[in-house]
Amino acid sequence: MSEERRNQTADALAAEAIRNGASLDRRRMFQVAAWGATTAMAAAPAGVALAQAPAAPARRILQKDDSRVLNIGATVRTGRFWEFNTWQTPVEQFYVRNHYPTPIPETHPVLARESWKLKVHGNGVERELEITYNDLMRMPARSIFSIMQCHGNGRTLFWEQQQMRDVSGGNWLLGAVGLAEWRYVPMSHIMGLVGVKSSAQHVLFWSGVDGQGDIGRPMPMSQLRERGDDIGLAFQMNGSDLLPDHGAPVRLVVPGWGGAASTKWITEIKIADHEFWVRLNTKGEVYIGPTYAAPRPAANAEYRGATAEDVKGPPVEWMPPMSTLTVPLVLQHAPSIPANYPLQRGQLPMLTAGRQTMTGYAWGPQHGVRQVDYRIDGGAWMPARIQMPNLGRYTWVRFDFPWDAQAGDHVIETRTTDGAGAMQPAEVPFNLFGMANHAIPKFRIRVA
Amino acid sequence: MIRLLSLGAALAMAVPVLASAPSAQFQRGQAAFVENCAACHGENGRGGSGYANPIWGQGAQLAKYRNAAALFEYHQLMMPFDDPTRITDELKWDLTLYVLVRHGTLAEGAELGAANAASVPIR
Numbered sequence: 201m202s203e204e205r206r207n208q209t210a211d212a213l214a215a216e217a218i219r220n221g222a223s224l225d226r227r228r229m230f231q232v233a234a235w236g237a238t239t240a241m242a243a244a245p246a247g248v249a250l251a252q253a254p255a256a257p258a259r260r261i262l263q264k265d266d267s268r269v270l271n272i273g274a275t276v277r278t279g280r281f282w283e284f285n286t287w288q289t290p291v292e293q294f295y296v297r298n299h300y301p302t303p304i305p306e307t308h309p310v311l312a313r314e315s316w317k318l319k320v321h322g323n324g325v326e327r328e329l330e331i332t333y334n335d336l337m338r339m340p341a342r343s344i345f346s347i348m349q350c351h352g353n354g355r356t357l358f359w360e361q362q363q364m365r366d367v368s369g370g371n372w373l374l375g376a377v378g379l380a381e382w383r384y385v386p387m388s389h390i391m392g393l394v395g396v397k398s399s400a401q402h403v404l405f406w407s408g409v410d411g412q413g414d415i416g417r418p419m420p421m422s423q424l425r426e427r428g429d430d431i432g433l434a435f436q437m438n439g440s441d442l443l444p445d446h447g448a449p450v451r452l453v454v455p456g457w458g459g460a461a462s463t464k465w466i467t468e469i470k471i472a473d474h475e476f477w478v479r480l481n482t483k484g485e486v487y488i489g490p491t492y493a494a495p496r497p498a499a500n501a502e503y504r505g506a507t508a509e510d511v512k513g514p515p516v517e518w519m520p521p522m523s524t525l526t527v528p529l530v531l532q533h534a535p536s537i538p539a540n541y542p543l544q545r546g547q548l549p550m551l552t553a554g555r556q557t558m559t560g561y562a563w564g565p566q567h568g569v570r571q572v573d574y575r576i577d578g579g580a581w582m583p584a585r586i587q588m589p590n591l592g593r594y595t596w597v598r599f600d601f602p603w604d605a606q607a608g609d610h611v612i613e614t615r616t617t618d619g620a621g622a623m624q625p626a627e628v629p630f631n632l633f634g635m636a637n638h639a640i641p642k643f644r645i646r647v648a
Numbered sequence: 649m650i651r652l653l654s655l656g657a658a659l660a661m662a663v664p665v666l667a668s669a670p671s672a673q674f675q676r677g678q679a680a681f682v683e684n685c686a687a688c689h690g691e692n693g694r695g696g697s698g699y700a701n702p703i704w705g706q707g708a709q710l711a712k713y714r715n716a717a718a719l720f721e722y723h724q725l726m727m728p729f730d731d732p733t734r735i736t737d738e739l740k741w742d743l744t745l746y747v748l749v750r751h752g753t754l755a756e757g758a759e760l761g762a763a764n765a766a767s768v769p770i771r
């Protein structure tokens with residue numbers, strides 16, 4: 201390598217380090233490990249392919265190494281919850297739910313730190329604001345420990361426990377949840393800068409970068425007024441700068457609500473005196489079913505990529521109390537089995553007979569976890585031991601209980617009771633997109 | 649890829665749309681849709697066990713792709729959802745054509761490939 205070439209390489213590495221903050225070795229590892237399916241592209245003579253097929257991008261849709269998450273679909277990775285053992289979830293084990301290939305600075309230059317901007321505007325603010333990444337770094341920041349969870353976590357239970365085959369969506373099992381420390385500039389600070397008018401009723405958080413420009417989500421301003429210190433513009437996860445898959449350089453974090461509310465790659469906040477209807481509160485991330493009434497959009501509502509006819513059910517907001525054992529769920533009726541799932545269709549996980557310590561996780565982010573119970577083979581409910589720490593409503597707890605496992609097939613159920621007394625139910629009503637199934641999960645185990 | 653490109657070159661000289669009889673590409677796309685896509689999207693594209701929203705016609709979100717090249721790119725990266733490498737790019741062009749015919753963007757006799765996709769707007 202010539203000296204000039206070395207210098208160019210060093211400059212490029214430095215520029216990339218500035219843009220991405222992370223170690224280059226680490227980034228390269230992700231690149232190599234992520235998406236191996238380039239055979240079709242590689243087979244074509246490079247010059248021809250470049251000249252004739254400009255529409256064909258490199259096939260890397262996620263940056264993350266696949267070895268510690270479970271691939272359940274194109275841009276979707278669920279956590280291997282049967283292997284969870286830490287209170288805080290390492291980023292490498294954290295689930296990813298993206299609707300499109302992960303946008304990165306190389307393909308979306310507006311996501312480079314030096315060019316990222318956030319616009320805050322709308323008729324609900326006194327002053328419009330545009331901030332850069334450096335502006336954000338100079339603002340007061342704080343940290344919060346909070347779970348992040350996909351609305352679809354637990355969808356599998358509709359198929360496996362409730363025989364509701366019409367529910368559609370990805371097969372998350374119970375791993376679309378993790379706990380991270382988020383570092384963020386609170387929305388309360390941003391609200392002070394723009395001067396929120398008393399007439400402001402709704403806020404829209406918008407990526408504008410993700411996929412085809414249809415990703416973002418609104419919420420009532422009451423949420424920001426009640427907990428503007430908890431909701432914020434996050435730039436770090438577990439003490440490191442956000443990875444592209446998790447929304448780098450800046451994403452919203454809305455503790456306790458489903459992940460769809462925590463818009464990744466955010467570039468716009470609109471605060472207004474009217475409501476917003478977009479893809480992610482109409483064509484997905486909503487409860488549609490016979491027990492759910494469709495909201496009635498107001499006459500002055502603003503639509504982006506959706507119409508009034510698309511409003512068919514209420515959006516999912518707070519995630520309900522849930523729990524899981526660190527045992528893989530038996531998949532018998534689910535429409536798909538993830539390729540690397542440890543169990544074949546209908547296969548039960550095996551356990552050795554004798555005294556076992558069963559462990560699990562419980563969460564209920566609206567009010568925190570008060571109690572976790574378990575029962576074996578339909579017997580009496582018994583309290584599980586909650587391990588410390590239990591740091592408030594947004595975090596989960598780990599729990600455990602002893603079990604003298606006898607040979608044979610068994611069913612263990614777990615049940616969270618939250619701080620307001622809400623308890624996981626035996627079943628939840630049908631909803632088309634399989635949102636927020638928080639029914640008591642049944643773990644089938646074979647002891648030999 | 650090579651075959652695809654020569655097809656594209658041929659298309660540049662042909663009249664691409666408005667042919668009446670179903671093209672061989674359309675028929676390939678139709679068969680591939682039934683085999684690879686209908687399980688999740690329904691044979692009529694109105695929704696199925698994998699995805700409940702319509703993928704063409706009334707209520708579908710195809711217009712956001714703006715043109716056929718962007719829709720192909722989405723298929724290339726994202727579909728089939730369980731494993732986007734499971735079917736070839738060539739078949740994905742056939743499928744993209746099929747979807748756009750069902751959406752009303754293209755006629756059944758049309759052909760679609762890298763050479764003309766960017767100039768096929770989706771509304």
